[in-house]
Amino acid sequence: MDTAFLLRILPVLLEGLEITVALTALALVGAAIGGLIVVAGRRSRFAAMRGVTIAYIDVMRNTPVLVQIFILYFGLPEIGLFPEAFACGVIALVLQNSAYAGEIYRAGIESVKRTQTEAALSLGMMPRRALFDIVLPQALRRVLPVLGNQAVVILKDSSIASTISVTELTQAGKLLLDRSAAPYETFFMMAALYLAMAAVLLGGMKLLAWRFPVRT
Amino acid sequence: MPEPLPELLPESLVVIDRVGKSFGANRVLKEVSLTVGKGEVVTLIGPSGCGKTTLLRCVNFLETYDSGAISIEGETVGIRIGADGRRTARPDREVAAMRARVGMVFQSYNLFPHLTVLDNLTVAPIKVRGLPLRQAREKAMALLERVGLSEKAAQYPAALSGGQQQRVAIARTLAMEPHLILLDEVTSALDPELVGEVLDVVQSLAADGMTMMIVTHEMQFAREVSSRVAFMAAGEIVELASPADLFGSPKSDRLRSFLGRYQAAHRI
């Protein structure tokens, strides 16, 4: 491998990496919050609300992110909206992963025994307070590893934004591959950078799991 | 057996007036009436499935009831009954405010496993009653002292024995300064050697004049702690009397056979 070449392409890839980090970070925050909305809808007392949420989860789970990104980027202009490519990437990742995050939260909430809610209610807490202060903290701790895996999926899926020319890491690498005659170096560098980011995400989750252990 | 009318007991804290409840076709409570006076300890005994736990849960509105009314300090629990007799659900806020004045201790302790013992005691006073942190902690420490567990304040519930967890659960309830405490088979999940330490705490509450409704299988305890004992069977209160009368001269066949079976089971 040609180290001089590696050093030359690194700045280009790092620029892409910055955008990948931004995409992933925004999508992570968006999906974490979107998931709460999804789980609220899924557990709503109104049947219509539950139905709409189930349909939403169904559509998101059963269609690829790639299609969603294209619908946003190429479809929306037909109805007079012109979102930027970067925004389309973030929105598509948030839409899809809110559905997954919501289902993960739900599994966590349902794993907390009903008696915990009863104990909280019997102390005079409002149902919402019981959910947020007693049930959710326990639920989130239990699903932390699953959420960590989903965070890595978000990171990896952010590469799909390259298909609508967002110059994130994958697109930056692709441009280099097009122009240079040294495909391995570029490819290995890209892979290594993604791996490093995945390691940071998983490490962060491990840290959270250590700080907030599941207690029974 | 006629129960004195609620109006005649100005000191009554809980008035259960012809409460009925069904799970599907199964009538678990049939027109149950009972009053609990201020400072009284009323114990509910009876075979499993007789409705005693359901009745206790209705008092805290963890369970809804279909007919009749329960009131605590003059306020109907969970529902409002209009002048025309129409029943409407009370908003969550009012139900929560009622529950804040009524403590409940569960068979399975139900401590919050993600909070330390101390935080278990302070979370409701802080979040529900708006007590400042320092004050809540001081009070919690005093209560832990009272149940003999102040050295466990920083531990998590999982590190405690069943008996210790149940004592913490009682302290957690006391932290809300309840006017009434409901105890639902608080020793049933405990190893026999841990039962005593929990019953001692309950005993001391009774001595302090705390109003309590207790569901228990411990007959000796019921006899010692109660002002009155209600024997329930098949969703009804069959006998209600002082412990001396109820255990000493049971009137109904059902109670006699229940006590007979209990004694047979506990004879060594």
Added chain:
Amino acid sequence: MKLTVLTYMAWGASVTVMLAAAVILLSSVLGMGLALTRLYAWPPLRVLAAGYALITRGIPLLVLLIGCYFSLPYLGVTLPVYAAAIVVMGFYFAAYMGEVFRGALMAVPRTQWDAGRSVGFRSLQNFGIVILPQARRLCVAPFLNTSLSVVKNTSLISAIGGWELFSTGREIGERTGELMPAYLGVAAGYYLICFPLARLASYVERHSHA
């Protein structure tokens, strides 16, 4: 006109289904190998298999597809795009399938091994007769969910020039100029393929706990 568009998309959908089927098959075989290696093989091999899973699952599939598409010609290998895609995706999803099988095998209680041994089965017999059938039941739902993920990810093959369902949408969109309906049609196509898988998975999930 509408009918020809639909026929065209149906063709694309059938290519997607065939690609997905090939990837699921390949990744299942490889994944089973990975799972068995990680659980029962010589310890250094176990570490190797674990490392493979860790690394594969940290790199985007699109990067692997693009990387191989650009690199292979330099290695002097000229694979048709479909073959390359199936191989790359097969090895990629093997890491996921491996986790599915490993999870299921580990979920069978250890005491079952002892029970099998006590009636006189040798290790291999024990595995085939006692452990595997129980694990198979446990892995159905996660296997279906991973398969669903395979179907969705075959859309990325279009990025390296493979023709499948997603490509038909792009072509129809470009030719008719009506992009929104074209991509919504593609979405509907994926939905129709994935929906039965998702339903089956949640059905199995609900009924396996009882």
